[in-house]
Amino acid sequence: MFDKYLIDAATVHNTGPVDAPTGFSFQAKLGYYRGLGLSMIEELNVGIDGEVLPRAAIRFDEGPGPLTLDEMETAFDRRWAFGTPATILVDLPGGFPAGEHTLTLQQKLRVSYLPFPSFNNDEKTVKVA
Incomplete structure (x- = not known):
């Protein structure tokens, strides 16, 4: 339902030294309407052009x-509230590739009243300046 809002494409930028980036980051939102404790977020899969990092x-x-x-698996005292952006940081030598690329995010969530995991997916075409 909220999948199209997971990735904020305008926030993608390289991290580390400008001349030798060590990775990239972007803002993301939770795809579940009630918020979750971090220990209930089973996976965050990030991909570029179909390649999962x-x-x-x-x-x-x-x-x-x-x-x-x-570490999130045992972060019982931390919570990701619905609508609140969080930063996803990715170690990737050279940073986000130059030019336009497809950035994907999949969230695998353990919701207490569902007998199966909830999967939320977003895909955006992004370009880092």
Whole structure:
């Protein structure tokens, strides 16, 4: 339902030194209408042009500081509120590739009253200046 709002394409930018980026980041929103504890976010898959980036390269920050996806599994005291942007940070030598590319985000969420995981997907064409 909220899938088309997951990625904020205007926020994609490279991180690290300007002349030698070490990765990129972008703002994202949760695809579930009630918010969730971070431990209930089972996966955040980020891809560029159909290639899914390694899980170990992704970090998440809803405000207090970045966590790896493994650290999120036990972050019982942190929550991602609906409508609140969080920063997805990706380690990628060279940063986001020059030119237009397709950025994808898939969220796999564990919702307490659903007997199956909720998958939310967004795809945007983005270009980093």
